[in-house]
Amino acid sequence: MNAVSPFKAATLHDVAKAAGVSLITASRALSNPGVVSKKTIEKVQAAVDSTGYIPNLLAGGLKSKRSLMVGGIVPALSVSQFLPTVQALTTELASAGYQLILGQTSYDAEQEESVLNTMIGRQPDGIVMTGLVQSQKARDRLRRSGIPVVETWDLSDRPVDMLVGFSHVKVGGAVGGYFLSKGWKRVGIATGDDHRARMRRDGFQTTLGREVPTAFVPAPSSLELGRRALAELLEKDPHLEAVCCSSDQLAQGVMVEALARGLRVPQDLAICGFGNADFGAHTVPSISTVHVDGAEIGRLAARLIVARCRGESVAQPVIDVGFRMVERQSSAS
Amino acid sequence: MNAVSPFKAATLHDVAKAAGVSLITASRALSNPGVVSKKTIEKVQAAVDSTGYIPNLLAGGLKSKRSLMVGGIVPALSVSQFLPTVQALTTELASAGYQLILGQTSYDAEQEESVLNTMIGRQPDGIVMTGLVQSQKARDRLRRSGIPVVETWDLSDRPVDMLVGFSHVKVGGAVGGYFLSKGWKRVGIATGDDHRARMRRDGFQTTLGREVPTAFVPAPSSLELGRRALAELLEKDPHLEAVCCSSDQLAQGVMVEALARGLRVPQDLAICGFGNADFGAHTVPSISTVHVDGAEIGRLAARLIVARCRGESVAQPVIDVGFRMVERQSSAS
DNA sequence: CTGTTAGCGCATTCAT
DNA sequence: ATGAATGCGCTAACAG
Numbered sequence: 001m002n003a004v005s006p007f008k009a010a011t012l013h014d015v016a017k018a019a020g021v022s023l024i025t026a027s028r029a030l031s032n033p034g035v036v037s038k039k040t041i042e043k044v045q046a047a048v049d050s051t052g053y054i055p056n057l058l059a060g061g062l063k064s065k066r067s068l069m070v071g072g073i074v075p076a077l078s079v080s081q082f083l084p085t086v087q088a089l090t091t092e093l094a095s096a097g098y099q100l101i102l103g104q105t106s107y108d109a110e111q112e113e114s115v116l117n118t119m120i121g122r123q124p125d126g127i128v129m130t131g132l133v134q135s136q137k138a139r140d141r142l143r144r145s146g147i148p149v150v151e152t153w154d155l156s157d158r159p160v161d162m163l164v165g166f167s168h169v170k171v172g173g174a175v176g177g178y179f180l181s182k183g184w185k186r187v188g189i190a191t192g193d194d195h196r197a198r199m200r201r202d203g204f205q206t207t208l209g210r211e212v213p214t215a216f217v218p219a220p221s222s223l224e225l226g227r228r229a230l231a232e233l234l235e236k237d238p239h240l241e242a243v244c245c246s247s248d249q250l251a252q253g254v255m256v257e258a259l260a261r262g263l264r265v266p267q268d269l270a271i272c273g274f275g276n277a278d279f280g281a282h283t284v285p286s287i288s289t290v291h292v293d294g295a296e297i298g299r300l301a302a303r304l305i306v307a308r309c310r311g312e313s314v315a316q317p318v319i320d321v322g323f324r325m326v327e328r329q330s331s332a333s
Numbered sequence: 334m335n336a337v338s339p340f341k342a343a344t345l346h347d348v349a350k351a352a353g354v355s356l357i358t359a360s361r362a363l364s365n366p367g368v369v370s371k372k373t374i375e376k377v378q379a380a381v382d383s384t385g386y387i388p389n390l391l392a393g394g395l396k397s398k399r400s401l402m403v404g405g406i407v408p409a410l411s412v413s414q415f416l417p418t419v420q421a422l423t424t425e426l427a428s429a430g431y432q433l434i435l436g437q438t439s440y441d442a443e444q445e446e447s448v449l450n451t452m453i454g455r456q457p458d459g460i461v462m463t464g465l466v467q468s469q470k471a472r473d474r475l476r477r478s479g480i481p482v483v484e485t486w487d488l489s490d491r492p493v494d495m496l497v498g499f500s501h502v503k504v505g506g507a508v509g510g511y512f513l514s515k516g517w518k519r520v521g522i523a524t525g526d527d528h529r530a531r532m533r534r535d536g537f538q539t540t541l542g543r544e545v546p547t548a549f550v551p552a553p554s555s556l557e558l559g560r561r562a563l564a565e566l567l568e569k570d571p572h573l574e575a576v577c578c579s580s581d582q583l584a585q586g587v588m589v590e591a592l593a594r595g596l597r598v599p600q601d602l603a604i605c606g607f608g609n610a611d612f613g614a615h616t617v618p619s620i621s622t623v624h625v626d627g628a629e630i631g632r633l634a635a636r637l638i639v640a641r642c643r644g645e646s647v648a649q650p651v652i653d654v655g656f657r658m659v660e661r662q663s664s665a666s
Numbered sequence: 667c668t669g670t671t672a673g674c675g676c677a678t679t680c681a682t
Numbered sequence: 683a684t685g686a687a688t689g690c691g692c693t694a695a696c697a698g
Binding site: 354355356357358361368369370373392394395396397398 | 669
């Protein structure tokens with residue numbers, strides 16, 4: 001049975017007819033009840049119930065220029081670092097009556113451009129990017145579209161519009177400073193090869209004042225890739241003392257591999273991750289990391305968009321949410 | 334600076350004028366180039382480039398009854414079990430020109446109903462649910478809406494429409510049979526309390542022919558909750574031989590807690606998870622689990638929706654993707 | 667191959 | 683407090 005529904009969905013027209021009022025009165029009764037008499041509202045409500053009317057948001061959006069949709073763009077949903085952000089974004093937006101349309105770029109600038117184009121075509125009331133918009137063409141398009149945009153998870157001198165993030169260079173610098181304070185000389189890096197991870201590596205190396213043996217792994221990072229990364233690093237330097245990882249998943253992999261090789265953590269090898277994934281506090285030993293409040297980023301981004309949509313002027317369109325080091329057993333001295 | 338764009342976005346009207354053709358010819362040149370002369374297409378394309386035209390998909394959808402959007406509904410994005418499904422769904426849909434609108438139910442039937450209502454209002458060309466639709470009201474609404482629906486990750490005698498899933502009772506039964514074959518008598522269950530996890534527990538207990546000590550944990554399951562669950566189970570039975578977990582995250586937590594207490598895995602305590610998360614193969618010891626192809630579920634769901642949208646008749650609207658036991662070190666004898 | 671006509675379902679003018 | 687007209691931007695019919 002593949003037949004389409006035999007029922008034509010009820011429109012506002014049907015509701016108005018059933019309620020014995022005009023189209024526009026029915027419309028107002030539903031979307032602006034303040035200006036309609038109580039009796040009328042009741043009649044309309046009864047008609048809605050009896051007809052099973054569901055407003056066509058496409059039509060409403062076309063006319064009112066408010067689609068009640070917000071575009072959310074991630075490199076890939078499986079990048080678990082962004083998950084709390086997307087989740088909080090979705091929840092916070094839903095509570096304001098907006099829904100999220102998802103787009104994936106696969107870390108590819110061309111795909112980013114095409115995703116943004118179709119996204120703009122859907123007339124979203126806002127667009128939230130995880131990361132900065134890469135291509136210049138896309139940046140221009142976004143600006144000219146007039147759609148409120150929030151870039152997240154990074155900082156920039158010239159954001160497209162609004163921004164909620166933090167400095168990855170500073171994160172790398174902080175971890176580098178921490179390693180220096182511990183006196184570790186023979187250190188390595190296990191890292192993803194995306195833009196932000198590279199910024200953290202840059203900051204780390206700058207603080208250390210030199211290049212550091214590095215194992216690059218493709219996205220998405222995982223426990224398995226962490227194990228391989230440590231194997232690679234130990235080939236480069238068999239006497240490694242500490243490893244800085246671009247995610248807690250990688251860090252856990254490095255740790256598993258180290259323990260499997262009979263290395264003690266942290267005595268023989270210290271490990272630091274990034275992101276403060278929930279499992280990191282509960283492994284044995286627990287994993288030192290850098291905490292970033294991903295959910296807060298999502299909430300703030302949602303609020304910026306919603307404020308803009310309401311025509312409120314946004315006092316602080318660029319927000320640095322910062323970060324903090326979390327020392328746990330994997331690097332405690 | 335909170336000013337809205339000073340440029341009014343170009344419409345198809347502007348493109349047509351710039352290209353010196355009629356509105357509908359411009360429309361066809363873009364969406365149905367086969368019926369337009371090559372010269373005209375070129376003129377229109379040039380006009381598109383010069384005006385920066387981006388089609389308004391809301392308007393197109395209103396008229397054509399094809400919104401090119403598909404609703405995707407999950408309990409919560411953080412339920413990592415569904416992530417490969419949502420990711421594959423998004424990717425596969427994108428390749429067919431559709432985009433995903435996200436909805437979250439928080440495992441709550443009322444919220445499911447309200448999410449589905451606004452979803453229907455957006456006139457999606459299809460709706461994909463992770464799990465079955467809970468509320469009867471929502472089921473009726475969905476049926477009457479005529480929108481193609483795919484429920485996933487479960488089986489049902491009377492699906493709303495189409496279905497891609499597997500039997501959780503059978504999964505539980507398979508794990509129970511596996512435990513029986515190993516001769517483990519003192520067994521426990523660490524499980525989430527959602528519908529599907531309970532079905533697996535039922536299947537497990539039915540096969541064992543009795544009730545089994547159980548630690549229930551709230552969603553989303555995590556390593557931490559797994560540690561607590563084992564602590565709870567060991568209080569109920571200090572001589573536990575094996576634990577069946579409702580996710581690999583829980584299983585990892587149970588394992589970490591066991592090792593932290595000096596128990597050997599699997600000699601003192603055997604562990605089995607569910608979901609075949611990527612890390613499970615690479616922990617030490619590696620984690621036995623039940624494999625379900627979540628990405629395949631997403632791909633199949635997308636194809637069913639797309640086929641329906643193209644008016645093709647769907648030969649097999651209910652697909653059982655099955656599962657398989659994956660024995661690893663945590664339960665190897 | 668191209669153009670004209672007529673809406674899709676609703677919300678924003680205006681009027682009463 | 684209610685209603686009539688108008689059009690958002692686009693595409694499905696039909697015409698030529």
